[in-house]
Amino acid sequence: MFTLHYPARSRQAIQIALVIMALVALVACGATATPAPTSPPPAPTTAAAAPTAVPPTAVPPTAVPPTAVPPTPTKAAGTAANTIVWLKNIDDIVSFDPAEGYEFSDWLGIHSMYDTLVKFEGADLTTIKASLAEKWAIKDAGANWEITFNLKDGVKFASGNPFTSADVVYSFQRGIKLNKPPAFLWTDIGSLKPESITAPDAKTVVLTMPKTASPLEFLNVLTAPPMSIVDSKEVKAHEAAGDMGNIWLKDHSAGTGPYMMDHWKKDVEFLLTANPNAAVKAKTPNILVKHVPEGSNQQAQLEKGDADIANDLTPEQIASLKSKAGITTAKAGNLQIFYIGMNVNLKPLDNNKVREALRTAIDYDGIVKDLLGGNVQKLQTVVPIGLFGANLDTPFQKDVAKAKALLKEAGVEKGFEIDMLTLTGNQGLVSMGDLAAKIQADWAEIGVKVNVKQQPAAEMLGTYRAQKAPIVLLLWGPDFPDPDANGTPFADAPLGKRNNYDDPKAKDLAKKAALETDPAKRLAAYKELTDYLAHNGPFAILFQPNQLFAYRSNVQNFVWSPAGFSDLWTISK
Amino acid sequence: MNFLTFLIRRLIGIVAVMLGVSVITFTISHLVPADPVAAALGDRAREDQVAAFRAEYGLDKPVVEQYFIYMNGLLHGDLGKSIRTRRPVADDLRDFFPATFELSLVALLVALVIGMPTGIWSALFRNRLPDHLVRLFALVGGSLPIFWLGLLLIGLFYSQLGWLPPGGRIDDFIPPPQTITGLFVLDSLLTANSAALRSSLHHLILPAFTLGYFSTAVISRMMRSSMLEVLNQDYMRTARAKGLLERFVILRHGLRNALIPTLTIIGLTFGSLLSGAVLTETIFTWPGLGRYATASAIGLDFPAVMGVTLLAAIVYPVANLIVDLGYAWLDPRIRNA
Numbered sequence: 001m002f003t004l005h006y007p008a009r010s011r012q013a014i015q016i017a018l019v020i021m022a023l024v025a026l027v028a029c030g031a032t033a034t035p036a037p038t039s040p041p042p043a044p045t046t047a048a049a050a051p052t053a054v055p056p057t058a059v060p061p062t063a064v065p066p067t068a069v070p071p072t073p074t075k076a077a078g079t080a081a082n083t084i085v086w087l088k089n090i091d092d093i094v095s096f097d098p099a100e101g102y103e104f105s106d107w108l109g110i111h112s113m114y115d116t117l118v119k120f121e122g123a124d125l126t127t128i129k130a131s132l133a134e135k136w137a138i139k140d141a142g143a144n145w146e147i148t149f150n151l152k153d154g155v156k157f158a159s160g161n162p163f164t165s166a167d168v169v170y171s172f173q174r175g176i177k178l179n180k181p182p183a184f185l186w187t188d189i190g191s192l193k194p195e196s197i198t199a200p201d202a203k204t205v206v207l208t209m210p211k212t213a214s215p216l217e218f219l220n221v222l223t224a225p226p227m228s229i230v231d232s233k234e235v236k237a238h239e240a241a242g243d244m245g246n247i248w249l250k251d252h253s254a255g256t257g258p259y260m261m262d263h264w265k266k267d268v269e270f271l272l273t274a275n276p277n278a279a280v281k282a283k284t285p286n287i288l289v290k291h292v293p294e295g296s297n298q299q300a301q302l303e304k305g306d307a308d309i310a311n312d313l314t315p316e317q318i319a320s321l322k323s324k325a326g327i328t329t330a331k332a333g334n335l336q337i338f339y340i341g342m343n344v345n346l347k348p349l350d351n352n353k354v355r356e357a358l359r360t361a362i363d364y365d366g367i368v369k370d371l372l373g374g375n376v377q378k379l380q381t382v383v384p385i386g387l388f389g390a391n392l393d394t395p396f397q398k399d400v401a402k403a404k405a406l407l408k409e410a411g412v413e414k415g416f417e418i419d420m421l422t423l424t425g426n427q428g429l430v431s432m433g434d435l436a437a438k439i440q441a442d443w444a445e446i447g448v449k450v451n452v453k454q455q456p457a458a459e460m461l462g463t464y465r466a467q468k469a470p471i472v473l474l475l476w477g478p479d480f481p482d483p484d485a486n487g488t489p490f491a492d493a494p495l496g497k498r499n500n501y502d503d504p505k506a507k508d509l510a511k512k513a514a515l516e517t518d519p520a521k522r523l524a525a526y527k528e529l530t531d532y533l534a535h536n537g538p539f540a541i542l543f544q545p546n547q548l549f550a551y552r553s554n555v556q557n558f559v560w561s562p563a564g565f566s567d568l569w570t571i572s573k
Numbered sequence: 574m575n576f577l578t579f580l581i582r583r584l585i586g587i588v589a590v591m592l593g594v595s596v597i598t599f600t601i602s603h604l605v606p607a608d609p610v611a612a613a614l615g616d617r618a619r620e621d622q623v624a625a626f627r628a629e630y631g632l633d634k635p636v637v638e639q640y641f642i643y644m645n646g647l648l649h650g651d652l653g654k655s656i657r658t659r660r661p662v663a664d665d666l667r668d669f670f671p672a673t674f675e676l677s678l679v680a681l682l683v684a685l686v687i688g689m690p691t692g693i694w695s696a697l698f699r700n701r702l703p704d705h706l707v708r709l710f711a712l713v714g715g716s717l718p719i720f721w722l723g724l725l726l727i728g729l730f731y732s733q734l735g736w737l738p739p740g741g742r743i744d745d746f747i748p749p750p751q752t753i754t755g756l757f758v759l760d761s762l763l764t765a766n767s768a769a770l771r772s773s774l775h776h777l778i779l780p781a782f783t784l785g786y787f788s789t790a791v792i793s794r795m796m797r798s799s800m801l802e803v804l805n806q807d808y809m810r811t812a813r814a815k816g817l818l819e820r821f822v823i824l825r826h827g828l829r830n831a832l833i834p835t836l837t838i839i840g841l842t843f844g845s846l847l848s849g850a851v852l853t854e855t856i857f858t859w860p861g862l863g864r865y866a867t868a869s870a871i872g873l874d875f876p877a878v879m880g881v882t883l884l885a886a887i888v889y890p891v892a893n894l895i896v897d898l899g900y901a902w903l904d905p906r907i908r909n910a
Contacts, residue, residue: 091868094659179622183622184622267669290745292740292858293864294855300728300731300732300739458609458871458873462608
């Protein structure tokens with residue numbers, strides 16, 4: 001064997017070289033590890049913020065190059081005093097144009113950059129309050145309903161343009177004409193056409209809707225971010241190729257809300273700066289929402305003080321943060337509901353006794369308390385807690401004997417085998433695989449063998465839409481804060497239809513409840529509908545999740561709306 | 574075959590690869606038993622919206638026609654519009670690819686700077702303490718999952734020591750450099766932006782090391798075995814017999830010959846760094862192509878998947894071309910063949 005006779009001098013030279021390399025690496029690490037400059041934070045950027053009324057020729061219609069962003073606030077120790085740093089997975093953002101953005105992260109920004117005619121405040125989704133409209137009235141006009149809005153005086157857009165009824169007409173007609181995902185709110189829920197929206201004078205808007213639509217429901221719809229009022233003059237100035245300013249509004253803003261869009265860089269961050277012309281002043285000049293999809297990274301930054309609010313932590317991470325000094329954890333409402341859908345075209349699910357047996361065999365308390373650690377709320381009807389008309393009754397408790405008896409009555413006492421489709425991965429704090437396994441185990445006790453098939457959303461939704469899924473384990477969130485956002489989908493379409501559930505009584509109850517104009521009668525109508533669906537529909541409602549947060553303890557007035565966003569302007573530190 | 578002919582042949586090969594990849598990717602993405610419209614519009618889109626969406630993306634046409642429309646657009650520099658982001662795919666690639674390219678380049682640099690010397694060192698001290706240490710280092714690098722290593726490094730260098738940032742390409746409070754290449758370090762240098770340079774280098778250290786550690790281990794092991802083989806060759810003994818200094822014997826005669834197999838590994842490594850960046854990008858919130866590609870694949874965003882695949886179909890052959898040129902530079906026999 002060859003033996004290396006290696007001269008000591010050369011050996012030393014190589015060793016010294018390696019040591020030098022290691023030192024260089026360490027020095028580089030140390031040099032760059034110098035803490036960020038601790039220069040004091042500058043005056044709030046609101047002072048220098050230019051209104052967005054830039055002459056159209058000065059701004060290209062396409063998006064601003066992502067890196068060409070104006071300077072952001074400078075950093076003090078921790079996060080800057082004039083900036084709330086919020087960590088969140090924001091890869092769902094499609095657009096900040098109110099007529100297009102229909103994802104949760106879109107709405108987080110839109111809600112604080114624009115105002116709607118009427119609004120809900122904070123976490124309360126049952127009391128409508130004035131916003132850009134100071135008052136409104138619903139009038140029975142024979143064949144139609146007329147909702148007349150009297151607009152507030154003295155409101156200005158961020159550009160300085162005055163807010164008038166022309167802006168409302170333009171915003172609503174724009175939403176219909178662009179025909180983006182939120183368009184159905186005007187056309188389907190409100191049964192509105194462009195000509196249904198009129199302005200008798202600069203301070204009055206009238207919506208004329210046929211009696212097939214519900215004015216009370218539409219008032220609730222009007223609180224949703226897509227119903228935001230845009231600055232018509234500003235948006236028209238940025239139109240390109242007849243797009244009604246859609247491309248420009250994707251990453252700009254033209255609202256009356258407390259904030260304006262500074263910049264959005266896809267999958268990196270968006271920064272909102274205070275709107276100097278807003279009637280409601282923001283308590284913190286800047287809100288920086290950073291895309292941090294990984295929970296461990298969010299936790300590390302929050303603990304270190306480099307972030308103020310973390311949005312996507314697991315229940316385990318929240319539990320570990322509870323004992324940390326300087327950090328507050330919180331649970332907030334969430335209107336989503338997790339449900340099981342049963343295809344009534346398939347035997348034996350066509351027999352309601354079988355469906356009732358399956359509903360009765362589920363260990364609801366075990367799911368809520370053990371599997372999900374109390375981070376969800378027990379719910380067994382289709383209108384969730386937080387919405388007008390919520391039905392908090394819990395008619396089902398796990399009862400294996402009763403479930404078996406129901407199967408026997410249905411003629412399937414030996415049980416049966418069936419496929420259950422669900423999503424891959426987690427939905428919020430819920431592992432769909434674990435939840436499916438729990439249901440599988442519960443139903444095995446009554447002799448029902450479930451084959452769980454986890455699929456990506458695109459694949460599963462294709463089967464479900466085609467009404468070919470035997471059983472689904474899924475979740476649903478209302479599109480707008482009104483009970484009809486769940487009532488009609490579950491009683492009729494799309495969810496009832498996808499499970500081949502065609503029950504005239506359920507459809508009739510849903511329609512009557514939606515169209516009822518007397519609030520007390522409407523409440524009773526939803527009680528009747530939700531009770532009926534609980535025992536006769538093709539669903540088993542499992543629970544309603546909470547939204548979990550952790551934030552630095554110096555953060556004040558952080559309120560999360562169950563509708564899926566926060567009043568950012570109230571937050572301070 | 575002269576150099577020009579060689580280059581032309583390789584470029585033709587790249588075009589052929591791209592064509593093949595486009596056919597395969599397009600076919601597979603349209604064979605998936607799922608509906609991209611359902612993924613894009615969600616659970617409650619109306620039928621007319623679904624129809625409008627299909628028409629907008631040409632999904633209402635036969636697959637073969639869709640392919641030719643796509644290829645026609647491609648020849649005109651149009652990669653189509655992403656179903657998920659609703660932006661031109663070219664814009665998305667322009668935003669996300671430089672981040673991954675920069676990260677992969679620096680990770681490769683880390684792998685070379687650490688892997689090669691340690692491999693040489695290990696070979697020179699075969700079966701002695703330095704060799705054992707290097708082999709242990711390589712074993713750990715080859716065994717640690719990237720996500721775990723990333724979390725450990727964040728825990729140590731960010732949470733505990735506070736030396737390095739936990740993610741992102743640049744500090745929140747420092748504006749990125751003016752875009753020239755999209756590579757923050759290079760753009761900072763080109764625009765003499767020292768604050769951005771410091772910050773972007775600072776942000777590169779942890780993700781680049783995390784991504785490059787596995788490659789470091791591979792290169793180190795490869796370098797060691799190549800070096801051991803070379804050290805046994807007759808020409809090394811001859812070089813010593815001529816009275817050359819040992820460092821010249823090692824560096825000129827040994828290293829140059831040992832580099833040829835290592836170079837192959839380096840070329841392959843660069844490709845795997847580009848494609849393997851997704852975990853690193855997720856842990857370190859690095860706005861790169863890996864995460865974009867994964868989200869696009871899950872969302873059945875086939876224009877984006879096509880764009881990413883075609884980009885990879887360019888990068889891999891180009892990396893191999895550079896490796897081939899490296900062979901020629903290292904070995905006169907290849908150069909003159």
